[in-house]
Amino acid sequence: MRRLIAAALLAALAASPLGASLPVGTRAPDFTTTGALNGKPFRLHLKEQLRHGPLVLYFYPKAFTEGCTLEAKAFSDAMPDFRKAGARVVGMSADDLPTLQKFSVEACRGKFPVATASKDVISAYDVSIPATPLSKRTSYVIAPDGRVVFVHSEMSWKEHVARTLAAVRALKKR
Known part of the structure; x- marks a missing residue:
């Protein structure tokens, strides 16, 4: 089943820039949704998250696929x-809450929340x-004023963490 999902995902990606x-x-864009942190459900509101400093909001295609699991880890x-740079991280996908509850424990290791991204x-x-x-696998760094200050959109998960962390550190120096 995972191979079918991966094949469908690759075919869709090949057709879209x-x-x-x-x-x-x-x-x-502001939104409110449900998410999970270390298996526990909660309500997530973007505006509320930004009150605590910059936010890395990263979108990923599907929990428990290889790239998404490696990225979460x-x-x-x-x-x-x-945290040292003053930023929070939230992962977003179209997965349902029970899947995200499990993913938040197994892949995210309870260190940051994941939430459901509606259509x-x-x-x-x-x-x-x-x-x-x-x-798509896209990472945003959003400043506390709600403005996007950095975007990285690449299906390989490998650069998302380093690039968003660099952007958060640069934002802190401003």
Whole structure:
């Protein structure tokens, strides 16, 4: 089943450019959704998250696929650095809450929350993969004023953590 999902995802991605995303300087669309942190459900509101400092909001296609699991583990490993830089991290996908509860424990290791990205949120952040309910792998750094200050959209998970952390550190120096 995972191979079928991966094959469908690759086919959809081949047909769609990764360049689409919100431009730097744009106000990040506000939203409220449900999520999980260390298996426990909670309500997530973007505006509330931004009251605590900058936010790394990263979209990923599907929990428990290889790239998404590796990316979550990489963010988990880097959480002390993000906290030191004053930033929070939230992962977003179209997965349902029970899946995210499990993913928040197993892949995120309880170190940061993951939340459900509705079709409207995926569309508002311009990360939809055509003909699927999934999102592209896109990371945003959002300043406390709600403006997008950095975007990285690349299906390989390998650079998302390093690039968003660098952007958060640069934001802190301003």
